[in-house]
Amino acid sequence: MTLPRRWPLIAIGLLVVLILPLVLNQLGNLYAVRVIGLVGIYCILGVGLNITIGYTGLLDLGYIAFYAIGAYTAAILSIAGISFWLGLPIVMVVGGAIRLGLGAPILRLRGDYLAIVTLGFGEIVRLVLINLDAITNGPKGLPRVGEKIADVKLFAFTLTENIHFYYLILVFLLIAIFISHRLEHSRLGRALIAIREDELAATLSGINIARTKAVAFVISGIIGAVAGDIYVHWNQFVSPESFTFWESVLLVSMLVIGGMGNVWGILLGVVLLVAVPEVLRSTLGTAFVDYRMIAFGLLMVVIIIFRPQGLLPSRRRALELEAAGGEP
Amino acid sequence: MFFQQLVNGITLGSIYALFALGYTMVYGILLMINFAHSEIFMVGAYLGFWALSLLPVWVQGWTPGYFILVFAIAMMGAGLLAVTIERVAYRPLRRASRLAPLISAIGVSIFLQNLVQVTVSAQSQPYPDTFKISHYEFFGVQVNSLQIFIFALAISAMVLLQVFITKTRLGKAMRATAQNHTVSQLMGINVNFIITVTFLIGGALGGLAGVLNGMYYGSIKFNMGFFPGLKAFTAAVVGGIGNIKGAMVGGFLLGIIEALTVGYISSAYKDIILFAVLILVLIFRPTGIFGEEVTEKI
Numbered sequence: 216m217t218l219p220r221r222w223p224l225i226a227i228g229l230l231v232v233l234i235l236p237l238v239l240n241q242l243g244n245l246y247a248v249r250v251i252g253l254v255g256i257y258c259i260l261g262v263g264l265n266i267t268i269g270y271t272g273l274l275d276l277g278y279i280a281f282y283a284i285g286a287y288t289a290a291i292l293s294i295a296g297i298s299f300w301l302g303l304p305i306v307m308v309v310g311g312a313i314r315l316g317l318g319a320p321i322l323r324l325r326g327d328y329l330a331i332v333t334l335g336f337g338e339i340v341r342l343v344l345i346n347l348d349a350i351t352n353g354p355k356g357l358p359r360v361g362e363k364i365a366d367v368k369l370f371a372f373t374l375t376e377n378i379h380f381y382y383l384i385l386v387f388l389l390i391a392i393f394i395s396h397r398l399e400h401s402r403l404g405r406a407l408i409a410i411r412e413d414e415l416a417a418t419l420s421g422i423n424i425a426r427t428k429a430v431a432f433v434i435s436g437i438i439g440a441v442a443g444d445i446y447v448h449w450n451q452f453v454s455p456e457s458f459t460f461w462e463s464v465l466l467v468s469m470l471v472i473g474g475m476g477n478v479w480g481i482l483l484g485v486v487l488l489v490a491v492p493e494v495l496r497s498t499l500g501t502a503f504v505d506y507r508m509i510a511f512g513l514l515m516v517v518i519i520i521f522r523p524q525g526l527l528p529s530r531r532r533a534l535e536l537e538a539a540g541g542e543p
Numbered sequence: 544m545f546f547q548q549l550v551n552g553i554t555l556g557s558i559y560a561l562f563a564l565g566y567t568m569v570y571g572i573l574l575m576i577n578f579a580h581s582e583i584f585m586v587g588a589y590l591g592f593w594a595l596s597l598l599p600v601w602v603q604g605w606t607p608g609y610f611i612l613v614f615a616i617a618m619m620g621a622g623l624l625a626v627t628i629e630r631v632a633y634r635p636l637r638r639a640s641r642l643a644p645l646i647s648a649i650g651v652s653i654f655l656q657n658l659v660q661v662t663v664s665a666q667s668q669p670y671p672d673t674f675k676i677s678h679y680e681f682f683g684v685q686v687n688s689l690q691i692f693i694f695a696l697a698i699s700a701m702v703l704l705q706v707f708i709t710k711t712r713l714g715k716a717m718r719a720t721a722q723n724h725t726v727s728q729l730m731g732i733n734v735n736f737i738i739t740v741t742f743l744i745g746g747a748l749g750g751l752a753g754v755l756n757g758m759y760y761g762s763i764k765f766n767m768g769f770f771p772g773l774k775a776f777t778a779a780v781v782g783g784i785g786n787i788k789g790a791m792v793g794g795f796l797l798g799i800i801e802a803l804t805v806g807y808i809s810s811a812y813k814d815i816i817l818f819a820v821l822i823l824v825l826i827f828r829p830t831g832i833f834g835e836e837v838t839e840k841i
Contacts, residue, residue: 274642320826326641327576328825331776335818338773342815460769464649471646506661512654519647520635 255384261481263438269476272411274330277337283458285443310440318432344455356454474525548806556798557697561752562775563790565745571785578648581772582655587621587750595671621750625742660765667764670757777821783834
């Protein structure tokens with residue numbers, strides 16, 4: 216494997232993400248470390264969702280449901296005394312299986328119908344979490360009084376502080392980016408992009424549409440579930456209200472604004488939509504938060520009209536857009 | 544119990560049917576899901592709210608004229624809003640991929656909801672109860688005058704729309720545009736004008752549904768459009784999206800299903816059941832009850 220062309224940039228970026236939180240932590244700015252950790256979680260979700268939306272062109276408006284499924288499965292396992300590392304594969308299997316179960320019947324639907332069905336599924340999951348008191352403790356969330364989500368242990372070391380979880384999140388994010396990057400340039404990735412561009416032409420080129428879409432859909436669901444697993448161990452609490460439709464919309468907006476199909480675009484989108492508002496909130500007060508969503512709404516419309524490829528589009532997609540005469 | 548829930552369901556269904564017409568008309572012509580339609584419903588309800596509370600007392604004394612004026616304001620405002628949204632957020636994307644207008648519509652929806660939340664109120668507000676409600680009982684089934692009023696108004700709006708679509712020149716042009724934009728244009732139809740008219744009518748009906756919804760439930764909130772919007776969209780899909788009669792039948796069907804779920808199972812499950820209906824219909828009969836099989840153009 217040769218080094219990517221922009222390796223100095225990547226090296227500097229890696230150094231920053233490795234050292235900056237450590238410096239902030241030493242300076243005692245724990246809030247900043249927490250925000251950076253949160254950005255990391257959203258980046259994992261963004262990378263996962265990008266496989267569905269960015270590569271395959273399936274607009275998934277209920278992705279947050281898989282984050283929720285991962286978080287709840289992990290919480291239940293953890294309360295039952297199963298450790299993070301043992302629980303992780305179980306969470307992945309549960310997330311992947313449910314994703315496959317949902318995907319099998321709906322993946323043949325046309326794009327906009329698929330969007331609405333995934334939206335419906337996302338809301339069903341949230342409503343079930345609220346109403347299934349016996350398992351999920353309803354709106355009060357997990358763990359119940361007297362129960363505890365187990366700590367994450369790495370050999371003899373127990374992760375307790377935000378900075379510990381930050382590095383755990385970073386490792387998982389890098390794995391997700393690696394998977395996503397290898398996928399994009401694999402035979403499967405090229406098949407996904409072919410499907411996005413023209414399903415009929417892809418079929419005629421011998422691509423098994425149903426199976427290829429399902430594989431992408433499941434991989435992306437597993438990544439979402441893993442993000443939920445990490446989040447619940449870090450946060451030590453989970454409740455249905457974290458998984459509203461607007462969270463899914465926020466994820467989609469991150470991809471649209473940042474640039475679909477490109478990992479750097481996703482990072483930019485997350486920083487713009489999660490980190491910047493957090494920082495502005497701590498400096499400008501809560502009044503700003505109310506106006507944040509108004510700005511997002513406008514930004515989505517403006518970007519989709521004037522720069523449909525996003526702020527930092529993938530190089531391949533930008534070329535394709537240019538070749539097609541500026542139309543996606 | 545059954546007939547009581549049926550009455551409630553038909554009232555609810557009247558609102559959903561009016562609301563669903565906007566989704567189905569826009570889909571019929573542009574093949575796009577107008578996600579912002581639920582916000583047009585919400586804005587319509589707020590316009591009605593202001594008209595009901597702010598109109599001078601001498602107008603309020605004259606009951607029929609008062610309500611006509613309130614509905615006219617709400618419908619006109621909602622219709623114009625829908626037309627503006629189309630101009631600003633959808634028209635530039637007419638040649639873009641199918642998902643682009645949907646994303647743009649979601650952006651408009653976020654914008655409007657939060658605008659109302661920030662500038663008007665984040666809390667739910669009581670709707671003025673200027674409508675004098677009298678209760679009747681037929682064979683043990685409670686019916687009130689508001690339910691009869693909503694049903695009658697919805698039916699007359701639908702009949703008018705049906706006459707407009709089938710009997711007038713403009714209606715004919717709309718049907719032609721729904722079939723094929725290019726050929727309609729060659730026949731001398733101003734397609735952009737037809738699309739504007741479609742959004743105007745759909746938006747006005749959505750606004751009417753919003754006011755009726757506010758009067759029926761007695762309160763409004765900035766996010767009141769979301770769930771009814773999904774239900775109305777489901778109604779449009781169940782009836783066969785793009786089909787006007789389908790949206791009406793689908794609306795009543797959904798209202799009745801919801802009322803029966805509330806009556807016999809639990810109100811906690813009414814939204815789950817409706818989403819399940821949407822998913823099942825899309826999987827097993829995506830063309831709905833009245834929809835025609837459309838072959839994908841290559």
